[in-house]
Amino acid sequence: MVRVPVLSDFLEYAVDATQRSLLFWDTLRERGNEYLRHEAAGKPPLLTFGHEMLLDGRTLEKPCNYALLRILPGDSDLPTDPALRPFVVVDPRAGHGPGIGGFKADSEIGNALKLGHPVYFVTFFPEPVPGQRLVDVMLAEARFLELVRERHPDAPGGPCVIGNCQAGWAIMGLAAVRPELPGPILIAGSPLSYWAGAPGLNPMRYTGGLLGGSWLTHLVSDLGNGRFDGANLVLNFEALNPANTWWSKYYNLLDKADTEPQRFLEFERWWGGYFLMNGEEITAIVDQLFVGNKLARGEVTSHDGTIRVDLRNIRSPICVLCSWGDDITPPQQALNWILDLYASDDDLVVQGQTIVYCVHPKVGHLGIFVSGAIARKEHAGFVELLDLIEALPPGLYEMLIDDKTPGMRAEALVTDRYVTRFEQRSIADIVTLCGDREGERPFEVVRKLSEVNAGLYQQLAAPAVQALSTEPMAAARRRMHPLRVQRWAMSDLNPMVWPIAIAAAMARGSRKACAADNPFRAMERDLAKSVERAMENASNAQHKAVEQVFGLLYDTPLARAAAGLADQPAPLPLGTDPLRRDLARREAEALRAGAGTGTLQDGVVRILLLMMNEKGAIDERTYRALQAVRKELPTRHRPTPREMHEVARRQALLLRSDRAAAVRGLSEIFAAPQDRELAETVLRKAAALVGMRIDSTSHGPMAVLLRQRDDPPAAERPMARRAIDPAA
Structure with a gap:
């Protein structure tokens, strides 16, 4: 019950709001300073664990900007046992820098260390090697796995490889080409079926169609003097949820100005570390995966045609972790590749493939890697039971996790607060879970249009753009990217923010938070919630309009006929x-x-x-x-x-x-x-x-x-x- 406000309430609130505002702006100032410090240090991986470099991919015969690190156990009570199965964590190179897989003690790395497993981390550097292609990265990662196997000859089976987001499809591709290298594979929040989604949801999949395909990626890479700025990918992610990007996360910092800054700065240190890709890399990703959707169809090849990726060649058990709250990689994109590869349950058995999936009800995309609760429950379940997963007979299983209850059967055999079980599922269950796939048909038209537009750009515009682009111009353009500007402009590089540090120090020294039942504080929170809802409603309306425009452009008989697809039947699974x-x-x-x-x-x-x-x-x-x-x-x-x-x-x-x-x-x-x-x-x-x-x-x-x-x-x-x- 909100009490009637009086003058003393307003004065108390005014002092509190002023002090919180100073702490808020000082935290943003510190974010800018940390951004500059991280850049000056060469943008090292943001791991909370000690580590040492074992192999630098820049020294290989076909160099690339990846490297293999060994995670040091430190002062852990459970020292690393070299005879246990090693773990290799691979972070996504999707605009940000490395470190999300070992961001906290409760993490993918932390879970494996607690059980005494040797742990390795595949990192990457801010600048790609000139001429580097995706196949060079794959060859380097294959060499990393070979080295890990050489270091642990007595370990049971191959190393468990964990691929987060973009790294998931990269590891799946490697396992298809070199199936003898990895042990069990865990892909977390990883898209493999890029056209999949549900009506009214997952607006990111429509972006390629509304932009006319991948030609814009070619243009941006050329403007970057042959390199693509990862900040553009991050900006796309932020555009998915503008209410959170531009309001909620900042109001949460203001609302909890006494306790939130440390968590905010830790995350922003990673979120604001923008890395580069070669133009050849990002255009191959967009053409073959995002727009082309070729991975699950077995159509991905190297640039010279010597390597073809067929996911049916994978012999390791595959574990998939996804969430209904993930708007970047929804369960449809994480699981529909199974329907593309296998026509029936018998196909899975015949080809000796074991697939285990776990669908979280609500956690967001980044929560799959960052959330301590997910690390302690879902990730820990996979890590602790890998031997069981590897021993499961071929087929499809869902991993379900329940709370341990007093007096349950064989209670002594449950070592944690959760009990994990694997229930058999069928191909039909995936169809029921992910829904009708008819909504993917319009993307076939987008693929055709993209090929035409990219070809026209390469012939008509690319030579002129490439001739006019220079490295100083590209560097200046990157420096003035809005995501970078909001960081360095709000740092000690800007003399106008210097007084904030002094005022914030004074506010901390005389901090007086208002009472929890202060009516003006309650009104502030209600207003903030109203702003958040209004922005969410506007964003949802925009996403709905995007979907409708996409349907009008591509989901018509005329569009299919123009693309030469009028009589083309739906593709059959490769398992046939x-x-x-x-x-x-x-x-x-x-x-x-x-x-x-x-x-x-x-x-x-x-x-x-x-x-x-x-x-x-x-x-x-x-x-x-x-x-x-x-x-x-x-x-x-x-x-x-x-x-x-x-x-x-x-x-x-x-x-x-x-x-x-x-x-x-x-x-x-x-x-x-x-x-x-x-x-x-x-x-x-x-x-x-x-x-x-x-x-x-x-x-x-x-x-x-x-x-x-x-x-x-x-x-x-x-x-x-x-x-x-x-x-x-």
Whole structure:
């Protein structure tokens, strides 16, 4: 309840508002000073962890401005164990500098360090190497992963690679070309299907169409004397949410002027570090990815045509983290590539691909990397359970995280406040989650128009623009970019701001905050909220108008006809490749014929898959129980993660093609008494640890091995066989 204001309330508020204003402007002054200091220091990566450089990409045969850092564990109570799986964090080069993946102690890097894993960080420098192309970056990152593998020969499997935002698609491309290098891949907030989105949302995807394609990117690169200013990308991001960009974040600083400056300055130090790209790099990204949407279609190639990127070649498990609150990379752009690659669930199994996704309900794009809550929950879930993810049979899974509750089953096996489980999903679930894809068809017209406009620019205007552009002109243009001006102009370079520091120091020394129930303070906050809502409404109206104009220009039969697309059918998923399907059928037939001739590893994995298929999910308690039991197995029965994944792929393919034959084959695999005893011991101990009872009278597939004693001979049992059909 707001009380009636009196004169003393106004005087109290006036003092408070004046002091907060001084602290606010002083924080902006300090932001400008930190911007200048960061530039003067060469814009080093903004990591909160100590680090050392291992390999500078500028010294490679094909140089680029990337480098590999080793993160130093410092005074951690859990020293790094070189025998554990190493982690490699790759930050996005999308306008800003590196550091977002290790911005805080609770981060992707911090989670891995807490568990004793060796951690590496792929950084980059502000200036690209002259002539550097995307393929040079990919070759450098491949060399980095080779070096990490060389440094940890005893680690189980390849290094886990984490790619944030733009780095996600770059790592996916590398894994497609060099599938033997990475272990599990985590892509966070990474767009791979660039045309995807939902009506009324995701306005950023319409930008290319309204600008006539990628020709403007070519022009800006030429005006930059062959280099593209990353500040332009940042300005595009800020334009998505002008209410936050120009009002909310600044009012939040004013409102919390006593406590907010440190967090504000930490973030702005990264947000205001603008890096450059070569024109060849950014135009390839825009032409092939943003406008062309070629990555998921297998159409991305190197400039000389010698390298083609087909994401179906990836053999590592892929983990996808996205959010409904992300307006830069919505879940459709993070997940629809699965529909482009795989026509059915059988395609995933056939090609041995495991995909795990997690969709957050509301966190924004940057929160996926920066939020401590996300780091402690979603990222920690991936990091702690990577071995389980790598052992999952091929298929699609959703990672779900629940709070740990007192008295829950096998509570002792849950080491954190959360319990994580992986539920099986299907291609149809992705279709339901992401919605109709018909809205992507108009972007095919944009792609055609972009190719024409870019070609016209290159022939008619580019020679003149390039001849007139010089490096001093380009440097001056970058210096006067509005995002840079608002920083250096509000710094100690400007004598007009010097008195602010003195006045702010006096305000801190005599700080008198007004009471929480001061009516004038309440009115200020209400007014600020009204301004924010008004700006949001105006922004939403603009985004709606943009979508409508885009539809009028490109979503018409006339536009498709003009682009030569009038009779072109919707593209089929790459998984419909008849050659791969034929190879899959042959492999399934061979597995059915040899269902009873597998190894003990095959048999144990087959039983575990039967158990999981019955439940439809597996959680970390089951995994930790199996970990404990695995240590008691003879060394020869302990497969590496990659071996385990291949065993799981074959057994999953057999179960999908002929479950009955797979069950019957267990009696032959475990025909020897000692082998049967070993398998029974594994299952009984695992079941006991998770609080389940298993014996020959139990129901469900966990008891299938124990019931083999009483089963009739194989010749007397009917055979239920289904030929695998990836289109089913």
